[in-house]
Amino acid sequence: MSESIVITSGKGGVGKTTSTANIGTYxxxxxxxxxxxxxxxxxxxxxxVMGLENRIVYDIVxxxxxxxxxxxxxxxxxxxxxxxxLPAAQTRDKSxxxxxxxxxxxxDLKEEFxxxxxxxxxxxEQGFKNxxxxxxxxxxxxxPEVSAVRDADRIIGLLEASDLHDPLxxxxxxxxxxxxxxxxMDIEDIIDILAIDLLGVIPDxxxxxxxxxxxxxxxxxxxSLAGQAYRNLVERLLGNDVPLINLDVGNGFMGRLKRLFxxx
Amino acid sequence: MIKEAIKIQGTKEGLVIVxxxxxxxxxxxxxxxxxxxxxxxxxxGATLTVRVKSLNIKEENLxxxxxxxxxxxxxxxxxxxxxxxxxxxxxxxxxxxxxxxGITKFHKGTVRSGQVVKYHGNLxxxxxxxxxxLVQAAGNIVVLGTLRGxxxxxxxxxxxxxxVASSLxxxxxxxxxxxxxxxxxxxxxxxxxxxxxxRGKIIVKPLYHLNDLW
Ligand SMILES: Nc1ncnc2c1ncn2[C@@H]1O[C@H](COP(=O)(O)OP(=O)(O)OP(=O)(O)O)[C@@H](O)[C@H]1O
Ligand SMILES: [Mg+2]
Numbered sequence: 081m082s083e084s085i086v087i088t089s090g091k092g093g094v095g096k097t098t099s100t101a102n103i104g105t106y107x108x109x110x111x112x113x114x115x116x117x118x119x120x121x122x123x124x125x126x127x128x129v130m131g132l133e134n135r136i137v138y139d140i141v142x143x144x145x146x147x148x149x150x151x152x153x154x155x156x157x158x159x160x161x162x163x164x165x166l167p168a169a170q171t172r173d174k175s176x177x178x179x180x181x182x183x184x185x186x187x188d189l190k191e192e193f194x195x196x197x198x199x200x201x202x203x204x205e206q207g208f209k210n211x212x213x214x215x216x217x218x219x220x221x222x223x224p225e226v227s228a229v230r231d232a233d234r235i236i237g238l239l240e241a242s243d244l245h246d247p248l249x250x251x252x253x254x255x256x257x258x259x260x261x262x263x264x265m266d267i268e269d270i271i272d273i274l275a276i277d278l279l280g281v282i283p284d285x286x287x288x289x290x291x292x293x294x295x296x297x298x299x300x301x302x303x304s305l306a307g308q309a310y311r312n313l314v315e316r317l318l319g320n321d322v323p324l325i326n327l328d329v330g331n332g333f334m335g336r337l338k339r340l341f342x343x344x
Numbered sequence: 345m346i347k348e349a350i351k352i353q354g355t356k357e358g359l360v361i362v363x364x365x366x367x368x369x370x371x372x373x374x375x376x377x378x379x380x381x382x383x384x385x386x387x388x389g390a391t392l393t394v395r396v397k398s399l400n401i402k403e404e405n406l407x408x409x410x411x412x413x414x415x416x417x418x419x420x421x422x423x424x425x426x427x428x429x430x431x432x433x434x435x436x437x438x439x440x441x442x443x444x445x446g447i448t449k450f451h452k453g454t455v456r457s458g459q460v461v462k463y464h465g466n467l468x469x470x471x472x473x474x475x476x477x478l479v480q481a482a483g484n485i486v487v488l489g490t491l492r493g494x495x496x497x498x499x500x501x502x503x504x505x506x507x508v509a510s511s512l513x514x515x516x517x518x519x520x521x522x523x524x525x526x527x528x529x530x531x532x533x534x535x536x537x538x539x540x541x542x543r544g545k546i547i548v549k550p551l552y553h554l555n556d557l558w
Contacts, residue, residue, distance in 0.1 A: 122458055123458075124476075131528065133475065133515055134515045134516055134525040134526045134528070135525055136516075137516075137523065148420055149414065149420060151414060152414070152418075152420050158528065170457060170458045170476045171458050171459070171460050171478060
């Protein structure tokens with residue numbers, strides 16, 4: 081059975097594309113057939129983060145307009161079998177695709193793939209509506225900032241209005257030293273406000289930027305803490321019970337995290 | 345005289361196959377395979393157009409043919425309706441032939457990500473072409489700055505078109521229907537280079553080796 085998951089946030093730049101690349105890559109490393117779909121038409125990034133930019137000949141708009149077939153536009157990943165990217169068009173805009181076309185596209189992809197991960201653009205306009213059109217589930221990304229959490233809350237409301245219930249939360253860019261000093265918005269407070277299940281917490285790590293620039297998702301780096309955080313996140317997505325990794329923030333904090341996962 | 349049931353002809357659309365009647369699908373496959381393998385490089389990245397004249401050819405047979413060719417060669421087949429004008433060979437005025445001397449556009453400024461500059465003649469970019477930018481010309485393309493995006497020369501089918509850049513770091517180069525992509529590990533040179541089609545492949549050479557090229 082296959083599943084389509086949209087990765088969304090409301091606010092821009094909080095880590096949707098990074099998370100799509102890492103979650104998809106690790107699912108493929110675990111042997112699943114995965115299609116990554118970039119719906120950020122006009123501002124595509126996922127191809128760069130995956131290191132596949134130079135392979136793009138056809139894109140999502142060509143597919144929905146019938147210029148080529150889906151199979152032709154899917155770019156095979158250079159590292160992992162079973163991992164494919166459907167790139168966004170760069171020279172068009174969000175209105176080049178409709179939600180109905182997206183639904184059709186996702187259902188076509190479901191015939192071939194176990195997981196379809198849709199990288200959503202920032203905002204709540206047409207691009208967002210397209211991205212969620214064919215989704216079975218949603219992952220909402222936020223950072224520990226009040227403004228990002230506000231936008232995430234807005235998005236969760238819109239998802240529910242579109243019958244996408246029980247989205248999963250990812251809190252990205254947690255800064256260890258800020259948490260230690262008590263300067264960062266608390267994970268517990270975020271969950272308190274958003275009231276959805278926490279799928280994972282990703283530390284702020286400059287290696288994520290370095291690996292994105294190289295086109296190699298950090299999840300492939302066995303020694304990286306951020307990579308481990310993504311691997312654990314995927315395990316939880318698959319329904320496995322994995323504790324949050326120790327982000328080196330002291331007992332009180334970890335204790336509260338553990339309670340959130342009911343494993344204290 | 346018996347009319348040939350399958351006629352295969354090269355045109356500017358690529359290969360056009362004209363089917364007169366409902367032919368045996370296996371026979372058709374065999375003929376197409378022969379033709380494609382004779383000149384595989386030519387078709388790489390190209391589309392193959394099949395125009396059907398007969399009304400009794402079965403839809404499902406055409407679908408099978410499409411799948412077969414896509415799986416085997418990665419070539420997309422488009423099924424279209426037959427019109428007499430499509431089987432005539434490419435004429436001179438359809439392909440831009442002003443490579444030595446012909447109309448030319450000068451584009452002033454950088455072509456940024458998401459921008460397209462397209463011209464039915466030769467194209468000179470007085471600036472850079474950034475990643476995600478696309479320049480297309482029916483003739484030659486000359487980039488006086490750094491070419492980091494995609495350049496498509498001879499897009500109406502002229503394989504003699506060239507791409508020249510002061511610094512050639514293109515994501516992809518396309519000449520007529522031949523495509524090449526940049527190597528994944530970049531080793532860019534900082535001298536002018538030229539890209540041409542030789543034996544069905546795009547090759548890149550320093551601009552001072554002109555004698556080897558022409
Ligand atoms: N955990 C992290 N640690 C450090 N840098 C990060 C982390 N997550 C993301 N980044 C960086 O933040 C920037 C934005 O990330 P990304 O492009 O994934 O966000 P996005 O939500 O897809 O943005 P947009 O809304 O523009 O599509 C990138 O430079 C990325 O490398
Ligand atoms: Mg993004």
